[in-house]
Amino acid sequence: MTRVARAGLVSALVVSFLSIDVGAVRLAHAESEVPATNPLTGNEAAIREGRSWFRAACALCHGIHADGAGERGYAADLRVFKLGFRGYVETVKKGRDVPGRAAKMPPWGGALSDQQIYQIGAYLETLAKDGANWKETSR
Numbered sequence: 001m002t003r004v005a006r007a008g009l010v011s012a013l014v015v016s017f018l019s020i021d022v023g024a025v026r027l028a029h030a031e032s033e034v035p036a037t038n039p040l041t042g043n044e045a046a047i048r049e050g051r052s053w054f055r056a057a058c059a060l061c062h063g064i065h066a067d068g069a070g071e072r073g074y075a076a077d078l079r080v081f082k083l084g085f086r087g088y089v090e091t092v093k094k095g096r097d098v099p100g101r102a103a104k105m106p107p108w109g110g111a112l113s114d115q116q117i118y119q120i121g122a123y124l125e126t127l128a129k130d131g132a133n134w135k136e137t138s139r
C-alpha cells in the first residue's frame, strides 16, 4: 500500500469513527427522534420477535395476553393502551412509578434496544382493543 493510500485509509477510518461518535451523542438526546408511528407496524418478523421479547421481559407483570393479569397481576392492561407510540416508547424506557403503590414499571432503556422496544410495540398493537391508541402521537 502506498503512503498516500494508507493516509487516505486512515483518514476515512477517523471520519467514520467521528461520525459514530456524533451518532451516539445524538442518540443520547434521542427522545425527539422516536418516530411518531412505529416503523415496524404490521411487519410479521418484527411481530414474532416482539412476542418473544414480550414473553421474556414483560409477561410476568403484564400477563401472557397483555391483559394485566400476570403472575404479579398488578400491571396495566396493555390492550387498552392510550398514549400513542412515543408515549409507549417513553414509558418503556423510563418506567413508571405509581404513587402509593409498591409496584413499579421498571425502566428498560438500558436493557432493550429501540429496535426491540419497537418490535414489542408491533406485537402489542396486534392485541389492541377498539379505542386503544398505539399509533397517534399528538406531540
Ligand code: HEC
Binding pocket: 054, 057, 058, 059, 060, 061, 062, 072, 074, 075, 076, 077, 078, 080, 081, 082, 083, 088, 091, 092, 096, 098, 103, 104, 105, 106, 108, 120
Ligand atoms: C415488574 C413488573 C413489570 C414488568 C416486568 C413490566 N412492566 Fe410495564 N408496567 C408495570 C406497572 C406496575 C405499570 C403501571 C401500571 C399503572 O400505571 O397502573 C406498567 C405500565 C406499563 C405501560 C403503560 C401502560 C399505560 O396504559 O399507561 C406500558 C406501555 C408498559 N408497562 C409496557 C411494558 C413492557 C413493553 C414491558 C416489557 C419490556 C413491561 N411493561 C414490563 C409493571 C411492569
